[in-house]
Amino acid sequence: MPAISPAFRQAVKNLGDKEKEAIILKAARRDAELYDILRYELLEEVTLEEVYDDAADKIHELLINASGRSLAKALTKALRKAMKEIARFKRITKEPKTEIDLHMYTLRLIFDNFTGQFDSYYKGFFTASARLLLRTIQLIRKNLHEDYHLEYKSELDSFLQQIHSRPKHLTVPLPQEFEIE
Numbered sequence: 001m002p003a004i005s006p007a008f009r010q011a012v013k014n015l016g017d018k019e020k021e022a023i024i025l026k027a028a029r030r031d032a033e034l035y036d037i038l039r040y041e042l043l044e045e046v047t048l049e050e051v052y053d054d055a056a057d058k059i060h061e062l063l064i065n066a067s068g069r070s071l072a073k074a075l076t077k078a079l080r081k082a083m084k085e086i087a088r089f090k091r092i093t094k095e096p097k098t099e100i101d102l103h104m105y106t107l108r109l110i111f112d113n114f115t116g117q118f119d120s121y122y123k124g125f126f127t128a129s130a131r132l133l134l135r136t137i138q139l140i141r142k143n144l145h146e147d148y149h150l151e152y153k154s155e156l157d158s159f160l161q162q163i164h165s166r167p168k169h170l171t172v173p174l175p176q177e178f179e180i181e
Contacts, residue, residue: 034091053119055089057107058082061082063109072120079128082106096143104155111159118166126163130172133159137178149180 015023028035039046059082068074086106090099109130118126133156140152156178163174 033088033091036067037087040092048093048095048098051089051093052102055085055102058085059102059106060109063106064113068122070122072117072122074123075114075117076124076128077158078105079125079132081111082135083132096139097148100136100139100144100152103132103139104152107133107136107159108155111162118163118168123168126166126168127171130163130174134172134174135164137175140178146181149178153178153180 012020019034024038028038036051040051062078062081062085062122063075066074066078083106086099086102089102090096093099107129110132114125118129122128140149140156160174160177163170
């Protein structure tokens with residue numbers, strides 16, 4: 001992202017309302033993410049729950065509709081796209097708790113529907129799921145107050161237990177359980 005120069009700032013300040021409006025609309029038409037950010041910031045009817053639901057629906061569609069010759073490879077690709085959708089959600093809303101809820105939603109989808117793919121010869125999906133679990137634990141510790149940790153503990157412990165029960169070697173250093181400080 002380019003640094004904004006003082007001359008550019010001054011030029012924007014000197015623009016009239018109609019010119020600013022035209023520039024904003026032109027930029028929003030060119031960039032879908034900017035459009036979503038502006039919708040979320042400017043429109044009262046676009047709520048955090050609505051943006052969360054849209055992201056959750058996209059993630060659900062990506063994972064459930066994954067198909068191909070190797071389901072584990074297709075799921076790995078879908079999981080990568082799901083992580084990009086969560087990153088997009090974060091850029092739009094800047095809400096750490098809801099970002100973590102999307103991580104947990106994704107993990108629930110994986111552990112409720114696709115744990116059979118953990119035993120696949122292709123271990124990319126198993127590793128990607130373990131990394132997502134580790135990233136979620138790190139985000140909870142970093143961004144949420146300790147009072148929230150208890151809310152996630154039992155579910156995270158269940159996911160960790162399922163990962164550790166597999167005979168595959170983990171390349172990611174996962175704890176045995178989610179420890180509350």
